Amino acid sequence: MSGDAESYVRFQSSTRHQRGHFTGVFGLVNGLAREGKLTAEQELFRRTNNDWYDNAYPDPSTVDPAVYDHQVNPCAVAWFKVTATHLIERVPGYLEILEAHGVECRTVRSSDPGRVVYEDEFQVVVVPHEA
Numbered sequence: 001m002s003g004d005a006e007s008y009v010r011f012q013s014s015t016r017h018q019r020g021h022f023t024g025v026f027g028l029v030n031g032l033a034r035e036g037k038l039t040a041e042q043e044l045f046r047r048t049n050n051d052w053y054d055n056a057y058p059d060p061s062t063v064d065p066a067v068y069d070h071q072v073n074p075c076a077v078a079w080f081k082v083t084a085t086h087l088i089e090r091v092p093g094y095l096e097i098l099e100a101h102g103v104e105c106r107t108v109r110s111s112d113p114g115r116v117v118y119e120d121e122f123q124v125v126v127v128p129h130e131a
Contacts, residue, residue: 006109008079008124011091014104021075021128025094026050028103042097049090057087060118060125067118073127079113084122 011025023031029046032038038046060067060078068076080088098105114126 006082007111008109008113009082009088010077010079010108010110010113011095011105012077012108014106019070019075021077024077025091025098025105026053028105029094029097032097032101032103037101038097042100045093045097049093052090053087057084057122058120060120060123063120064118067125073117073125076117076125076127077114078123078125079110080123081121082109087122 012022013024013028015022017023029038030050033043033046066072070076082088095105112129113124114128116124116126118125
């Protein structure tokens with residue numbers, strides 16, 4: 001991992017999920033969708049952009065099915081590399097949805113977010129140091 005002060009960025013809830021991790025921005029918005037809370041416009045944005053993301057970069061769990069296995073990698077979460085600007089620039093639309101529903105989401109930056117269990121040119125999946 002790079003030693004730069006802000007090599008990685010993550011958009012996550014401010015409170016821990018029941019499994020101990022901080023749910024990421026996509027999980028938060030997808031949760032609102034599962035609960036039927038999104039407007040038609042918000043759902044269109046979510047579906048269109050989720051599809052775009054699915055095609056824009058690898059899904060770590062298809063490369064390594066155990067990457068998010070809680071027994072193998074407890075509390076594993078993904079962080080964008082700050083160089084993946086084309087991926088990060090779509091996140092504000094998700095943040096707007098969360099804000100409209102009163103769901104707090106914070107931006108976290110780190111040069112060392114945890115033990116890397118997966119890496120590609122756009123992201124890392126790490127087990128946080130405190131896990």
